[in-house]
Amino acid sequence: MKIMRKFIQYYKPYKTVFIFDMICAMIISLIDLAFPQILNYLNDTLYIADHQTIIQSLFWLAVFLLIMYAIRALCKYYVSAQGHIMGAQMERDMRKDLFDKFEQLSFSYYDRNNTGEMMSKLVSDLFDICEFAHHGPENVFISLLKIIGSFVLLMYIHVPLTILLIIVTLCMLLFSLKQNKAMQQTFMDNRRKIAGVNASLQDTLAGIRVVKSFANEDIERHKFARSNERFLQSKKNNYHCMGRFQGGNNFFQGLLYVTILVGGGFFIAQGSLEPIALATYALYINIFITPIEVLVEFTEMLQKGYSGFKRFNEVMETQVEIEDAPDSHDLVNVKGVIDYKDVSFGYDDEKVLDHLNIHIDSGKSIALVGPSGGGKTTICSLLLRFYDVTGGSIEIDGQDIRKLTLKSLRQSIGIVQQDVYLFTGSIKENISYGKPDASDEEIIEAAKKANIHDFIMSLPDGYDTYVGERGTRLSGGQKQRISIARIFLKDPKILILDEATSALDNESERHIQKSLEALSKNRTCITIAHRLSTIRNADEIIVIGNNGIVERGTHQFLLNKNNVYAKYYRLQFEGLEENA
Template sequence: MNILKKFIKYYKPHKFLFYTDMLCALIVSMIDLAFPQILSYLTKNLFTQDKATILHALAFVGIALLGMYVIKYFCQYFIISWGHIMGARMETDMRYDLFNHFQRLSFSYYDKNNTGEMMSKLVADLFDISELAHHGPENLFISALKIVGSFIILMMINVKMTAILLFVTIIMVLFTVYKNIKMAPTFTDIRVKIAAVNSSVQDSLSGIRVVKSFANEDVESEKFSLSNQDFLLSKIKVYKTMGNFHAWNSFFEGLLYVVVIISGGVFIAEGSLKITDLAIYVLYINIFINPIDVLINFTEQFQKGYAGFKRFVEVVETQPDIVDKAGAEPLTDVVGQIEYRNVSFHYNDDSSVLDNVSLTIRAGKTIALVGPSGGGKTTLCSLLPRFYDVTAGSITIDGKNIQDVTLESLRNTIGIVQQDVYLFDGSIKRNIAYGKADATDAEIIEAAQNANIHEFIMSLEEGYETYVGERGVRLSGGQKQRLSIARVFLKNPPILILDEATSSLDNESEQYIQKSLEKLSKNRTTIVIAHRLSTIKNSDEIVVVTDIGIQERGNHKQLIEKGGIYAHYYDMQFEGLE
C-alpha cells in the first residue's frame, strides 16, 4: 500500500486527463454492455413485427447505433492517444525526480553503484512504469465495469447457470492471485539482470580505448556474454512462468464455455431457458470473458511496472549523506582562511584514511600537499567542499564551520582543477561556460586567454563552437586541462584546489599550464596536490602527508635543509640534475 500511495501521487498533476480517460472508459464499457441488450430487445419486440414496421424503425435504429459507435470512436481515440500521453508525462515526471535525486546523492553512493544500473533505472524501468500508469487504472476500471455489468445481466437471464459460472470464475481468480504472487520475484530478477547488461555495456564502451589498446575485445565480449546470458536465462524463466499462467487461464476460459453449453442444454431441456436467451447469454459470456482476459494479460504488465517502481522508490528514498543542515546560511564575503581542526575520516567500511589531522592555511597563501599515494592528500581536499563529511573534528572557512553553511555557497567558493579532466559532450564554449552559466562571450574569451588556450581555440575552424566529443576525446590532455582551468577562471572562486593538475602532461604542456595555474592562484587561497615537486618549490608552505598523518611542514628551502621525507623525495626526482 505504501508503494501504491507513492505511485498515485504522480497522477495528481494530470487529474483532468485521468478523469477524462476514466469517463471515456466508462462510456466504451456501457456501449459494449448495451449492444446485446439492444439486440435482445429488437429480437423480441421489433423483428416480430410486419415488414413495413421493421423497415421504418430500422432507419432510426441504424442512426442511433451509428451515433453510439461514433461516440465510442472518439472515446477510444482519447483512451489510446491521451491515455498514453498521460502515462508518458508521468514517466517524464518520474525521470525528472530520479535524475534530480541522482544529482543530490553523495559521492559515497556513486562509490558503491554502477552508472549502467542507474541508466537502466532511468530508461528501461520507467518505460514499464509509464505503461502501467496508463493501462493500469483503465484496464481495471473497464474490466470491473464489464464483469460486474455482464454478471448482473447474466443473473437476470438465468440465476442457476450464472451461479455455476461464478463458481468456475472464483477458482480462476484464486489461481490468478496465487500465480501472481509466484511470478513477482521473476520480474524483479529480470530488472536486475537487464541492469547488469546495461552496466556491462556502459563499462566496456566508456573504456573502449583501453579495451582496444590491450586488444581485449574478446575479453569484453566474454564478459558481456555472461551478463547477456544471465538476462536470457531470467527471461526464459519468466516466459515459462507466463506460458504456464496463460495456458491455465485459457483452460479456465474454455471451461466457462463448457459450463454454459452443458448447463444451458440442461435448462433448455427442462424448459426454464429459451434458445434465444441462450444466444444472448453467450454474447454476454464473451463480454464477461474478454475483461478477464485483459486482466490476465495485465498481470504481466503490472508485475513489470511494479518491479520497476519498487527500484525507483528505493533510489528516491535513499537519503543523501551530505545535505544542508537546518538553519544553514550562505557563505559570503569569503577571505579564504581555512582551518582543519583534529580532523579524522574513515569510509563506511571503517578503513581509516585520516586521523586527528590539524592544519591552518592562511588566506591568499599557497600550500602544497606531498607524500606517498594513499596518504590522504586527495581525501583532505575532498573534505573541504564536503564531497565527504569528516568523521570527527571540524573544518572552518573564515572561522565558519563548513557544515553550518549551504552546500551551494560552499562549493561556489571553491574551484577545483583535477588531473582527470571531465569535458561534457558539446562545444568548447559550452564547456568553459560551465564555470558560470550566465557568462557573456567576452567573459568566456577572457577566461580562455587567462588559461593560455584562446589562440588554439581561434585556430580551429569553428572556434569556440568546435565540438569536443564525448569526454573531450578530440583534444589533447594539455588542451583539455587548459579548458578546465579556463572554466575555473570564469568561476573566479576565492579558494582553489589543484589536484595533480599537471602530473600526466608532457613538459611543454606542463609549462603552459603551470603559467596558467600560477596566474589562477594569484590572490587566492590555494591547495596544491603534486607529485612533481618542481611545480611546488615556490609554495608558501609544503606539507608532507603520509598514512600516519602530517609528518613535515615548511617551505622548500627549510624542508631540504631538514633532510627528511621531502628531501628524500626531491633527491629521488632530481638526483644528478642540479
C-alpha cells in the first residue's frame, strides 16, 4: 500500500483528466449495461403493439441508439487518446524524477551498480508503468461497474441462478489470488534478468575496441548468450505461470456458461424462470464475463507495472550520501587556500587514508607521488566531495567544505583527468561544457590557450566538427587539449591534474604540458603524476605510501634526501641517462 500511495501521487497533476476519463469510462459501461434492458423492454412492449406503432417506435429507437452510441464513441476516443496521453505524461514525470535522482546519487552508488541496469530502470520498466497507469484504474473501474451492475440486474431477473454464479465467481477469485502471488515473483525475476541483458550489452559496446583488439568477440558472445538464456528461462517460467493463470480462469469462465445452461434449464423445468428471461440473462452473462477477462489481463499488467514501479521506488528511496547541509552556503571570492586536517577515509572496511594533514597556500602547487592504491586520487575526490571524509575535515579558505553548497564548491574546482570524457556532439559543445553560456569568442580564446585552436580550424567543420561517441574521432592528445580548453573556460581558482599526461606520447605530452603550465598559473594546483618530469617545479612534492605520507619537500630536497622519491626518480630516468 505504501508503494501504491506513492504511485497514486503521480496522478495529481492530471486529476481533471483522470476524473473525466473515469466519467467517460462510466458512460461506456452504463450504455453497455443498458442494451439488454432496452431489448427486454422492447420485448415486453412491442410484442403486443400493432404494426404502425412498431414502425414509429423503431424510428425513434434508431435515433436514440445512434445518439447513445455516438456518445459512447466520443467517450471511447477520449479514454483511448487522452487516457494514453496522461499515462505517457506520468511516464515522462517518473523518468525525469528517476534521472534527477541518478544525478543526485553519490559516486558510491555508481561504484555498486551497473549502468545497464540503471538504463533498464529508466526505459523498459517505466514503459510498463505507463501502460498500467493508463489502463489500470480505467479497466478496474469499468470492469467492477459492469460486474456489479450485471449482478444487480441478474438478481432482479432470477435470484437462485445468480447465487450459483456468485459461488463459481468466488472460486475463480480465490484461484486468481493464489496465482497472482506466483506471477509477482516471476515478473520481478524478469526485471532483474532483462537488466542483466542490458548490463552485458552496455559493457560489451562500451569496451568494443578492447574486445576487438584482443579478438575476444567469442567470449563476449558467450557472456551475452548466458545472460540472454537466463532471461529466456525467466520468461519461460513467467509464461508457464501466466498459462496456468489464464487457463484456470478460462475454465471458470466456461463453468459460468455451464452453470447458466444447466441451472437455467433446471429452473425453466421447475417453472420459476421464463425462456425469454433466460435469453436476457445470457446477454448479461456476456457483459459479466467480458470484464472478468479484462480483469484477468489487468492482473498481468498490474504485476508488470507493480514490479517496475517497485524497482523505480527502490532507487527513489536510496539515501543520497553526499548532499548540501541545511545550513550550507556558497563558496565566494575563492582564494584557494586548502587544508586537509587529520583526514581519515575508507571504502567499506578498507582504510585508505589515516590522519592525513596537508596545507596548500593560495596559488601554490603540490604534487602527489606514490604507488597505485596509496590514496592519491582519493585525496582529490574528497576535495570535490565525491566522497565524504570519515574523520577530520577539509577546508577551503578556512571553511569546512561540508558547509558549502556542492554546486559552488565544484564550480570553484577544475579537474583534468587521464581518461578524458567527451560528450557526443561537436567540439564547440564539449568546450562550452565548462561554461554553458559562453560566447563564441570565449570558446575560441579558451581553445587558443589550450593550443588546440589551429587544429580545430584545420577541420572541415571547424568548431562544429562531430567528435563521435566519447570522442572516438580524435586522438588522445586532441581530446586532452579539448578538456583543458574546457577548464580554461570554466576558469576555476583550484585545479586538479590527475595523471593528465600519463597516457600520451612524448610529443603530445610536451604540447599539453605547456598548456597545463599556462592553466596552472595563479591557481592552487594539485597534481597526481607518475611521470616525475612533469612535477619538478612543484612548490611541494608529497610522497604517499600505503601508510600515509612517507616524505615531502621540493624536488631537489627530496633528491638530496635520497629516500623513496629519489628511488622513484632513478628508476624512471636511469635508462634515459644511460642511453644518452
